[in-house]
Amino acid sequence: MAREKKYREPVNWKKELRLAPGYLIILLWITFTFVLLGWVLLASFSTTKEIFSNKLLASGLHFENYVKAWINSDVAGIFRNSLIYSVISCTLLIVICAPAAYVLARFIFPGNKLIQTGFVSAMGVPVVMIVLPLFGIVASMGILNNVMSNTVLLIFLYIGINVPYTTIFLMTFFSNLSRAFEEAAAIDGCPPTKAFWLIMLPMAQPGIITVTIFNFINIWNEYFISLIFANSDNLRPIAVGLYSMINSMKYTGDWAGMFAAVVIVFLPTFILYIFLSEKIIAGVTGGGVKG
Amino acid sequence: MKRNKGMIILFLTPAVFMFSVIFLYPIIRTVIMSFFKIDGITDPVARWQFTGLANFTKLANTSLFRISMWNLLRIWFFGGIIVMSLALLFAVIITSGIRFKSFFRAVIYLPNIVSAVALATMWLQYVYSPKFGLLKTVFTNLGLTDLAKIQWLDNDHKFASLLLAYCFGMVGYHMLIFASGIERISSDYFEAATLDGANKLNQFRYITVPLLKGVFKTNITMWSVTSVGFFVWSQLFSTVTADTQTITPMVYMYMQIFGAGNSITERNSGLGAAIGVLLSVCVVAVFWICNHLMKDDDLEF
Structure with a gap:
């Protein structure tokens, strides 16, 4: 850019x-x-x-x-849930995807192109295509009946859904970094795995920040998966929680409270956007999607 | 190479594992499920009954599902035209050398980062409100009482209202893609054309559009992918579960498999899988048609 x-x-x-x-x-x-x-x-x-x-x-x-929405309608609860889901998922996404992206960008090995094609195609797969078998497995394992395992499941799903996009985004980023750094590290006797964590990962920081903002916004706003897999009211993330809150507030006639809830939900992504809009915009056009 | 083998495997395994669990295996299983009658979603494979294409013919004969497909088609087609024209228009303006470009671009993209539930609520409860709505206020102040009286959320106007609100939220993303495409076109072309006396409109028609083929393809594919998953907006705009004005295949699927709807006579997960397969086929078809209609490799720039 x-x-x-x-x-x-x-x-x-x-x-x-x-x-x-x-x-x-x-x-x-x-x-x-x-x-x-x-x-x-x-x-x-x-x-x-x-x-x-x-x-x-x-x-x-x-x-x-705001006080009423935050405490009485428990926006605080759904806000906390979404924050936990987003932060944990975004962190683990980088831990999982950055190494994979690096390897895909740097090494030639059988299956490399196949994995890349698979990941790119996955970005165009509608959720309906994956949700039924996942629900079947999860329900028959009884995961949805336990709050703890349900939380882990939700985070697992948020991560899984964003793996292809994150990997492909970081891959384009790594392939633009010069090879000279690893070569220098190798000459100095640094094993490639160590070179990745100590040299390449810190250098990819701008890309990691951009993709993390995207993942955060995506997971924060995620609706369909949460609607199906969050089995109890205490587990609801912000979008699903807001939906049921709006429905109930329409009946209680508390419109001011409803708009306050909407603003609370909207605020975190909006604040991120105010500070990072240039990075976000560059990310939309730079990674993943190629013209 | 040999030294790196361990590293490649170690680094790839988590991502590939997630991909296989979340995408690969479910996709294959969904395709298989679409050919079976499955009473309960948790049923073991042994209790599935093979019915061939029965799920697909059943869907084709269900009028509510046909309506939902028709709605999706309308959203995709009319919404696509509205979003693509506005996005292209804004992209051209943004890249035409105006001031405050970054600011304008940022504000136009802003709706895309807002939760769809919050955005839809703003439209529903404010813009379209029959009591204190933006449209009502604006039209009353302009003296257009007929327009001010329109109930935007009644059955005659609901679909149009839904579509308009949805398009508002989508324009920003597609604008960014168009704008980045236009910025990649070298300014030499435009300078040469200006010297030869071509006006702005002709430059757009004969330089920008042909060179943007690839970008159009990206945009149409992305639009189709998001349209197919049309769900939240329908759910927010509908007052009853099976609202014929707003129902989409995703909503239909949700209603049949997970929903608390009372219209369900029999539960068949195979039907839900068939909907998934059908929608995926639509996306692939659009992608394929785009690739064949717009071959962009004949132009080098």
Whole structure:
């Protein structure tokens, strides 16, 4: 990805005028996005009455919506679950995929191309194609009846589903690193396994960070797998929990609380995005998907 | 090479093991399951009854499933046209040398990182709300009372509303792919064309589009892959379990196999597997057609 020019060009009004229709279209779209998110944010600080009469924030900021959502509706619980799932899965994904990606990128051996093709194809496989046998196995083993084993299962599934994407992403990254480093390490008598952990893995850090952000967002927002495999209410991750919460809040009529819950769910990925949007965008176009 | 053998095996085993357990084995088993009648999902293979293509013919004769396939086709086709045109338009604008490019790009991609449940709730409970909705407010203020009165979530408008909200969330991703494709085209082509007197529109038509063939292919494939898994949005937009306006094959499958729906007369996991196979065949077919219609190896740039 080319670096953006750092200096500001002087405003060339003729050029800007020619681009005016473009600006207009983009601004319209962006305004809509901001209105959508902004309104929800303001609504989450208002009372339900104010929302219905379209007078947001008329009586000041109501932080109690958040307190209610966090404690009474137990957003705290589903938030904690998702955080645990995402952090553990993202970490293990790197431990599992980085070595595999390195080997696939560096060594020629029978089956290399086959594994790569398999992983790339797996990225296009619909979940319906894998969910039935997995559920069959899991249910007959009785894994779903125990909270601990169910948690482990969920993390196992989140990892498994993201293995192909993570491996392929890191593979393109490793193949761009120079071989000179390993050669130098080999001359100094460092075994290849050690060279990988001490030299190559730290060098792949930018790629690892990008792919981890993606995995985090994916796992945080994951819905279908969790819906089927999270057998008890205490295990629900954020997306599934939010869904049932929204349904119940519609009946209790607590709209302000509902919007507060939506904002809480949305916040972690949004904060990540504010700080790392350039990395995320470069990741979408850089790895995995080739034009 | 010999020294590395141990390392290769050691490094590959965990990833390949995960891949085999989560993808390879289930895929093979799903294909086999689609040819059997299986009463309980946990039944051992010994109790499966081979029925050949009966699951597929049964699906073809179930009107609710046919409706769900029709809905999926509409989402894929109309949604695809909307998303691809907007994404391409935005990509062209973003790469045309405007200011604040990174900021615009970041905001357009923003909906993609939001949980689909949260995003759909924003649309359902705010934009389309008949009481305090954005559409209602905007149309009332513009004096368009007829438009303001539309109930966006009733049966006549639900599908369109669903599609629009879904497309809003998808544009950003496809825009990024188009934009990166356009940025890879050397600016020499455009400069040469400008010198020869071609206007922007002709440059787009005769330079950008032909050179973007590969990118189109990527985008259409990715769009198909995500469309096939259309589930969360349907679930949020439907009020009853078998809503004919919003049902998709995934929802149908979920209802049949896992759902608490009361419309189920018999449980047959083979049917669910057949749906999976059918959807996969659709994705492969789209991929194959794209590859044949758009051969991008005849152009070097």
